[in-house]
Amino acid sequence: MVNASQRQAPLYQALKNHAESNVANLHVPGHRQGWGLPKELLSLDGQALFKLDLTEIPRLDDLHIPQGVIAQAQELVARASGAEQSFFLVNGSTVGIHALLMAVGGRGEVLLPRNAHRSALGGLILSGADPVYVMPEIISGFNIAAGVLPEHIQQAIESNSSICVVLTVRPNYYGVVDDLAKQVVLVHAQGRPVLVDEAHGAHLRFHHDLPQDAMSCGADAAVQSTHKSGGALTQSSLLHLSGNHLDGEVVANALSLLQTTSPSYILMASLDLARRQLALSGTSLLERTLTLAGKTRERLVRIKGLKVLSKADLPGFDLDLTRLVINVSGLGLTGYQVGDLLFRRYNVYIEMAEANNIVAFLSIGTTPADCDALVKALEDIACRERRVHATRFPEVPFNIKKRMKPRDAWFAASQRVSLAEARGRICAETIAVYPPGIPVLCPGEEINSEVYEYLELASRHNLSCQGASDYTLKTIRVVIE
Numbered sequence: 001m002v003n004a005s006q007r008q009a010p011l012y013q014a015l016k017n018h019a020e021s022n023v024a025n026l027h028v029p030g031h032r033q034g035w036g037l038p039k040e041l042l043s044l045d046g047q048a049l050f051k052l053d054l055t056e057i058p059r060l061d062d063l064h065i066p067q068g069v070i071a072q073a074q075e076l077v078a079r080a081s082g083a084e085q086s087f088f089l090v091n092g093s094t095v096g097i098h099a100l101l102m103a104v105g106g107r108g109e110v111l112l113p114r115n116a117h118r119s120a121l122g123g124l125i126l127s128g129a130d131p132v133y134v135m136p137e138i139i140s141g142f143n144i145a146a147g148v149l150p151e152h153i154q155q156a157i158e159s160n161s162s163i164c165v166v167l168t169v170r171p172n173y174y175g176v177v178d179d180l181a182k183q184v185v186l187v188h189a190q191g192r193p194v195l196v197d198e199a200h201g202a203h204l205r206f207h208h209d210l211p212q213d214a215m216s217c218g219a220d221a222a223v224q225s226t227h228k229s230g231g232a233l234t235q236s237s238l239l240h241l242s243g244n245h246l247d248g249e250v251v252a253n254a255l256s257l258l259q260t261t262s263p264s265y266i267l268m269a270s271l272d273l274a275r276r277q278l279a280l281s282g283t284s285l286l287e288r289t290l291t292l293a294g295k296t297r298e299r300l301v302r303i304k305g306l307k308v309l310s311k312a313d314l315p316g317f318d319l320d321l322t323r324l325v326i327n328v329s330g331l332g333l334t335g336y337q338v339g340d341l342l343f344r345r346y347n348v349y350i351e352m353a354e355a356n357n358i359v360a361f362l363s364i365g366t367t368p369a370d371c372d373a374l375v376k377a378l379e380d381i382a383c384r385e386r387r388v389h390a391t392r393f394p395e396v397p398f399n400i401k402k403r404m405k406p407r408d409a410w411f412a413a414s415q416r417v418s419l420a421e422a423r424g425r426i427c428a429e430t431i432a433v434y435p436p437g438i439p440v441l442c443p444g445e446e447i448n449s450e451v452y453e454y455l456e457l458a459s460r461h462n463l464s465c466q467g468a469s470d471y472t473l474k475t476i477r478v479v480i481e
């Protein structure tokens with residue numbers, strides 16, 4: 001007899017319920033439940049879509065040894081992206097970052113910002129590379145990380161000859177971009193390549209009012225989540241190479257090691273179509289997005305208690321104006337509280353909520369109704385919920401002591417201890433409050449008092465935590481010394 005519980009399909013049911021409800025959608029993927037999809041994909045009904053779910057049969061090429069239609073599609077991506085060679089990724093930008101670090105990690109140490117995404121840490125563990133962190137600048141008033149100053153990269157390379165490659169994150173989760181062109185000149189002068197985690201920048205190249213993209217700035221490699229700010233399906237990303245600092249064959253080998261042998265043709269077709277959509281109509285689609293973002297920004301700044309991140313807040317840096325970073329501290333509320341109210345009471349779903357800010361993600365799929373719902377909800381919250389005292393969260397601590405290589409700590413014998421007992425020990429896992437997925441601790445780093453206090457508070461406030469094997473943070477895995 002079939003167990004009654006087997007009649008349930010909880011994930012499918014939750015997705016169906018959400019899809020059938022009337023919500024404002026200000027988060028990834030950029031196609032926004034179909035609105036921004038290339039029209040060829042949108043016009044396929046279920047049956048026709050499933051007919052595209054094929055495999056490596058004659059005439060459909062092979063992602064791992066592309067010689068036919070996949071090779072042609074990747075060549076078109078390269079041309080549209082200003083790259084010499086481009087690769088389809090079917091496990092998001094994550095796999096592209098892993099592959100790049102696998103390709104160069106054996107050369108020496110990797111310089112990267114402390115607030116790099118956890119996929120960079122995955123690449124360090126897989127490759128065995130040793131990280132050297134550079135601290136990003138902090139934007140006061142918003143308490144968020146901006147980018148890294150070129151002179152800090154130069155100083156780091158000059159004082160450490162083992163650094164063999166620089167990995168940057170640009171734009172970051174808040175749409176902030178640093179001076180990559182200058183960084184590239186400085187790093188190339190030292191004979192090292194620059195790899196760019198451009199997960200949030202797949203759209204930059206296609207509108208002149210957006211900051212320059214990584215390939216235009218002279219980067220050697222860039223990885224883009226086309227599913228975030230392009231019109232591709234979730235998990236569909238791109239890796240671009242240029243110049244002669246990196247060997248395309250070595251990168252291809254690393255990708256072959258890491259990507260599935262059964263890549264989805266639907267995802268790859270969505271990349272092919274998303275490239276065509278951006279190349280042919282990107283400018284007009286993004287013009288519409290920028291106009292919508294501009295009007296929404298104007299309405300938000302009129303709400304008392306809100307501050308919206310603008311270029312004026314970012315001397316020395318630039319901003320992707322499609323991203324709305326809204327500081328809510330003036331309401332006496334935390335970003336977490338506002339994010340919670342937005343979806344519970346108003347059916348408005350945003351990209352991220354954190355201690356002081358919320359982030360609304362606008363893309364080629366965003367509708368005026370989405371933005372209107374966001375503004376009206378925030379107006380209402382500002383009227384009804386304004387509080388005198390905000391719950392205060394400490395900022396994510398950056399001042400961390402590395403005692404082992406991430407890979408060595410990852411493979412070392414470890415034990416689980418209570419958070420209090422973990423003080424002073426070496427962390428064996430990654431702990432990132434998510435989003436934006438900035439690791440507070442990486443394997444091999446000491447759990448010092450500052451980190452302990454932050455984690456204790458995160459645990460008390462039930463902040464969403466990824467990477468930790470005990471997501472409640474009551475216990476933590478440490479290296480047995």
Ligand SMILES: Cc1ncc(COP(=O)(O)O)c(C=O)c1O
Binds near residue numbers: 093169235237437
């Ligand atoms: C800065 C950054 N890099 C990389 C990634 C990973 O991208 P993907 O989800 O496409 O694997 C993310 C995901 O949010 C990110 O924010």
